[in-house]
Amino acid sequence: MELAGIKMKNPVMVASGTFGFGKDFADYIDLNKLGAIVTKSVTLKPREGNPPPRIVETPSGMLNSIGLQNKGIEHFLKKQLPFLAKFDTPTIVNIAGESVEDYAELARILSQETTVKGIEVNISCPNVKKGGMSFGCDAGLTKQVIAAVRKATTQPIIAKLTPNVADITLPAKAAAEGGADALSLINTIVGMSIDIETGGSRLGSLTGGLSGPAIRPIAVRLVYEAARAVKIPVIGIGGIMSGSDAVEFFHAGAKAVQVGTANFVDTSAAINVIKEIEEYVHRHPRAFNFS
Numbered sequence: 001m002e003l004a005g006i007k008m009k010n011p012v013m014v015a016s017g018t019f020g021f022g023k024d025f026a027d028y029i030d031l032n033k034l035g036a037i038v039t040k041s042v043t044l045k046p047r048e049g050n051p052p053p054r055i056v057e058t059p060s061g062m063l064n065s066i067g068l069q070n071k072g073i074e075h076f077l078k079k080q081l082p083f084l085a086k087f088d089t090p091t092i093v094n095i096a097g098e099s100v101e102d103y104a105e106l107a108r109i110l111s112q113e114t115t116v117k118g119i120e121v122n123i124s125c126p127n128v129k130k131g132g133m134s135f136g137c138d139a140g141l142t143k144q145v146i147a148a149v150r151k152a153t154t155q156p157i158i159a160k161l162t163p164n165v166a167d168i169t170l171p172a173k174a175a176a177e178g179g180a181d182a183l184s185l186i187n188t189i190v191g192m193s194i195d196i197e198t199g200g201s202r203l204g205s206l207t208g209g210l211s212g213p214a215i216r217p218i219a220v221r222l223v224y225e226a227a228r229a230v231k232i233p234v235i236g237i238g239g240i241m242s243g244s245d246a247v248e249f250f251h252a253g254a255k256a257v258q259v260g261t262a263n264f265v266d267t268s269a270a271i272n273v274i275k276e277i278e279e280y281v282h283r284h285p286r287a288f289n290f291s
């Protein structure tokens with residue numbers, strides 16, 4: 001199948017920030033079986049991330065506030081990308097910045113790399129003071145960031161949207177107008193969990209992003225709305241733990257899905273989702289057209 005110009009063996013990707021740069025999973029699963037690998041967010045300069053604790057478990061989900069910790073684009077190109085180049089699975093690099101120029105510069109650097117088959121633009125991280133979700137909550141800024149990335153590269157661009165907005169169709173349309181080839185949604189929902197013994201937040205940075213099955217009905221609704229607002233393909237993300245969960249997103253209008261939090265529970269989660277979708281398609285041969 002082909003999605004936004006990216007050739008994939010199946011419609012199942014692994015979501016940014018839940019799969020590192022692939023190495024940690026390669027001992028457990030065959031990375032060649034995945035539809036695509038979306039890397040952890042990469043920024044221009046290394047980032048230390050947020051104070052601990054950074055992850056807490058919540059009912060049917062988890063809150064994270066990593067703060068885009070990573071070693072920067074130079075390290076990524078030298079140490080992570082060569083490993084990903086060994087696999088016959090498209091690498092999509094998730095980029096994050098503090099300014100429009102940061103995103104454009106990252107896209108320009110990555111546009112030289114033949115291993116990179118697409119760029120996912122993270123305008124939806126809820127855990128940083130500058131950039132992140134502040135871009136994705138403003139349709140004007142969404143369009144500006146995506147247009148700058150569009151100018152900097154001919155590679156397929158996926159805009160990763162935040163659910164923390166009143167009307168998802170506004171950033172969805174803005175990203176499409178800016179030149180995105182696809183949308184991915186949803187990133188996490190801002191949440192908080194309090195330790196009742198101390199009265200303080202269970203996260204070092206007070207709030208975090210909620211993911212996992214708890215957010216799936218919200219994600220399905222937002223994918224449904226976004227898919228009807230734009231002509232470009234939508235990639236569904238949000239608490240997909242099984243093939244049936246993924247199929248819900250396809251019925252909502254998604255052309256592909258990303259498996260995220262499930263990777264923390266089971267290293268084979270994405271592989272199982274692929275198998276279970278195949279079984280569903282076998283039982284419902286006319287349900288979807290994955291071409």
Ligand code: SIN
Binds near residue numbers: 126
């Ligand atoms: C983080 O690094 O805090 C999470 C990344 C994201 O939500 O985009």
